[in-house]
Amino acid sequence: MTLAARDVHHGYGDDPVFDGTSLSVSPGEVVAIIGPSGVGKSTLLRLLALFDRPDGGTVEYDGEDVWNASERRRLAYRRRIGMVFQETSLFDASVRRNAEYGLRVRKSWPDRLRDELRGFLGRTNGTVDAVEALETVGLAEKVDQDAASLSGGEAQRVAFARALAYDPEVLLLDEPTSDLDPRNTAVLEDAVLQAKNSGIGVAIATHDMHQAERVADRVAVLLGTGIIEIGETETVFDDPADDRTRKFIDGELVY
Numbered sequence: 001m002t003l004a005a006r007d008v009h010h011g012y013g014d015d016p017v018f019d020g021t022s023l024s025v026s027p028g029e030v031v032a033i034i035g036p037s038g039v040g041k042s043t044l045l046r047l048l049a050l051f052d053r054p055d056g057g058t059v060e061y062d063g064e065d066v067w068n069a070s071e072r073r074r075l076a077y078r079r080r081i082g083m084v085f086q087e088t089s090l091f092d093a094s095v096r097r098n099a100e101y102g103l104r105v106r107k108s109w110p111d112r113l114r115d116e117l118r119g120f121l122g123r124t125n126g127t128v129d130a131v132e133a134l135e136t137v138g139l140a141e142k143v144d145q146d147a148a149s150l151s152g153g154e155a156q157r158v159a160f161a162r163a164l165a166y167d168p169e170v171l172l173l174d175e176p177t178s179d180l181d182p183r184n185t186a187v188l189e190d191a192v193l194q195a196k197n198s199g200i201g202v203a204i205a206t207h208d209m210h211q212a213e214r215v216a217d218r219v220a221v222l223l224g225t226g227i228i229e230i231g232e233t234e235t236v237f238d239d240p241a242d243d244r245t246r247k248f249i250d251g252e253l254v255y
């Protein structure tokens with residue numbers, strides 16, 4: 001599984017956000033996307049999540065141009081991608097039901113039938129259980145609590161568990177710890193590393209350089225209308241090829 005945006009052009013109105021940029025996510029790696037506010041980190045994640053079609057260029061899943069595939073195939077690909085947004089949206093029900101939500105909605109009918117058959121035959125279906133996913137984010141003891149009564153940090157962790165619970169091949173995280181305290185941040189970062197170790201490819205947009213250093217194998221630096229540099233985390237932080245990267249990381253670039 002590799003999810004890739006290739007030479008994508010995209011914008012809103014007359015303003016280009018991307019003028020030909022590329023990014024790929026492979027199994028078992030974490031790619032951090034860093035860059036100033038408004039540069040297009042969320043937009044890039046939305047393109048990778050197959051929510052929006054790029055104006056130009058391609059988004060490919062395992063080499064297949066997703067927007068030239070049938071809608072059925074595109075939906076099947078979309079089901080393999082988990083996305084956690086900046087703003088969490090839980091509904092008024094228990095934590096468990098919120099974490100299970102993706103399982104019910106996103107599974108295709110053939111998957112559901114297969115799972116039922118496997119359940120009938122007494123086999124496990126390989127899907128991460130919602131409670132297991134809640135354990136990963138340290139919320140197992142809150143499964144029966146009403147989601148509406150959770151703190152902001154707990155709600156973000158439930159949103160992450162929901163994405164994990166349906167066993168995605170790729171996880172796209174948009175500032176998943178922007179409102180979290182250090183303890184909640186550490187729990188989520190740990191969950192990201194567990195996801196990676198289980199073979200999931202992760203892309204994470206973050207404002208937090210230290211977070212990128214802690215969790216990412218590769219870092220993509222978005223500036224202007226595209227990625228100006230992408231490489232191994234250590235190289236990008238310690239010995240960047242582009243001087244603008246160094247300035248951005250050192251806080252010398254003013255936007």
Ligand SMILES: Nc1ncnc2c1ncn2[C@@H]1O[C@H](COP(=O)(O)OP(=O)(O)OP(=O)(O)O)[C@@H](O)[C@H]1O
Nearest residue numbers: 012013017035036037038039040041042043044205
């Ligand atoms: N639906 C939209 N309609 C019009 N303009 C949009 C829309 N979504 C995003 N933009 C614009 O596209 C640009 C990129 O936005 P985006 O949210 O991707 O940036 P970002 O890097 O994620 O920002 P932040 O770090 O503040 O979350 C911004 O100039 C934004 O105003």
